[in-house]
Amino acid sequence: MLLDVEFALSEDVRLRPDVCLLLPEKARQLDRKRIPIPGAPDLAIEVISPSERSSESYRKVLSYLKHGVAEVWQIYPESLALEIHKSETRRSLTGDQQVTTDLLPGFSPPLSLFFES
Amino acid sequence: MPTIATMSGAQFDALPYEEGRRWELLEGELIEVPSPTPEHQDIVYAILNALKLYLQEHRSQGAAYADVEFALADHVRLRPDVCVLLAEKARQLDRRRIPIPGAPDLAIEVISPSESLGKIQSYLRHGAAEVWQVYPESRVLEIYKGENGRST
Numbered sequence: 380m381l382l383d384v385e386f387a388l389s390e391d392v393r394l395r396p397d398v399c400l401l402l403p404e405k406a407r408q409l410d411r412k413r414i415p416i417p418g419a420p421d422l423a424i425e426v427i428s429p430s431e432r433s434s435e436s437y438r439k440v441l442s443y444l445k446h447g448v449a450e451v452w453q454i455y456p457e458s459l460a461l462e463i464h465k466s467e468t469r470r471s472l473t474g475d476q477q478v479t480t481d482l483l484p485g486f487s488p489p490l491s492l493f494f495e496s
Numbered sequence: 497m498p499t500i501a502t503m504s505g506a507q508f509d510a511l512p513y514e515e516g517r518r519w520e521l522l523e524g525e526l527i528e529v530p531s532p533t534p535e536h537q538d539i540v541y542a543i544l545n546a547l548k549l550y551l552q553e554h555r556s557q558g559a560a561y562a563d564v565e566f567a568l569a570d571h572v573r574l575r576p577d578v579c580v581l582l583a584e585k586a587r588q589l590d591r592r593r594i595p596i597p598g599a600p601d602l603a604i605e606v607i608s609p610s611e612s613l614g615k616i617q618s619y620l621r622h623g624a625a626e627v628w629q630v631y632p633e634s635r636v637l638e639i640y641k642g643e644n645g646r647s648t
Contacts, residue, residue, distance in 0.1 A: 432525060432614065433522060433523045433525065433614040433617065433618065434522065434525075434527075434613055434614030434615075435614075436614075437613050437614045437616065437617040438613050438614075440617070441613060441616075462617075462621070468640060468641040468642075469638065469639070469640050469641075470638070470639040470640075470641075471636060471637070471638050471639075472636065472637040472638075472639065473634075473635065473636050473637075474635075478637060480602070480626060480639065482580070482582065482601060482602055482625055482626055483547075483550060483554075483558075483580070483602075485550070485554060486546075486547075486550045488546045490635070490637055491635075492542060492546060493539055493542045493543050493546070493630065493637070494539060494542070494632070494635055495542060496535070496538040496542075
């Protein structure tokens with residue numbers, strides 16, 4: 380577990396979670412003298428300050444998840460709430476992939492249908 | 497969970513309607529929604545059309561709408577580009593009243609890069625089962641499921 384250490388999640392993304400957790404495999408590979416740490420932590424925890432815009436804090440959550448963080452926890456001190464975001468709850472479709480959802484069984488148009496004008 | 501709370505839902509509901517000005521209330525934060533482009537509206541129409549066709553073919557009791565306002569919580573008023581209400585919520589719907597209380601089952605936003613990502617979180621936090629985010633420029637659809645846990 381580390382406090383306030385910077386990660387290079389990709390070429391153009393540098394984030395410093397308030398708290399992060401590296402599981403044994405990543406922890407073993409860690410060069411303790413070098414920052415930013417290349418790659419993503421396994422868990423990133425952000426304590427949300429009252430001045431932070433929800434749009435900005437969620438942008439960070441999405442960035443963590445996109446770059447391989449398994450879980451992101453957001454802590455809201457004022458409302459004593461914890462929100463847990465997991466990477467498997469997010470799916471990305473491109474090109475001609477079929478748009479499907481558990482909500483609408485049998486719904487399966489190709490994504491490109493949405494962009495035909 | 498307002499971070500910057502600038503306005504309550506009641507204050508928002510009392511705002512005068514201003515032609516050409518479109519606002520939403522995101523966790524107490526008043527946000528301006530840009531006027532839609534023709535491209536944006538074409539995509540919204542295509543999605544709505546596909547959904548309505550599906551609902552018709554499956555003789556489903558569900559309903560799909562464009563641009564209808566929801567009161568997701570006291571300090572949240574959001575107007576998804578497209579929304580789907582599944583059978584149960586559609587049955588309970590008062591078709592003459594806005595904002596619709598609660599969350600849609602599916603909220604779909606067609607966004608430009610400048611728009612707020614915070615809306616996804618807000619929809620899921622307040623009970624939407626799924627949020628679809630459509631990126632017109634990259635022609636990508638991102639699907640977010642509301643299984644994220646929250647405890648207080």
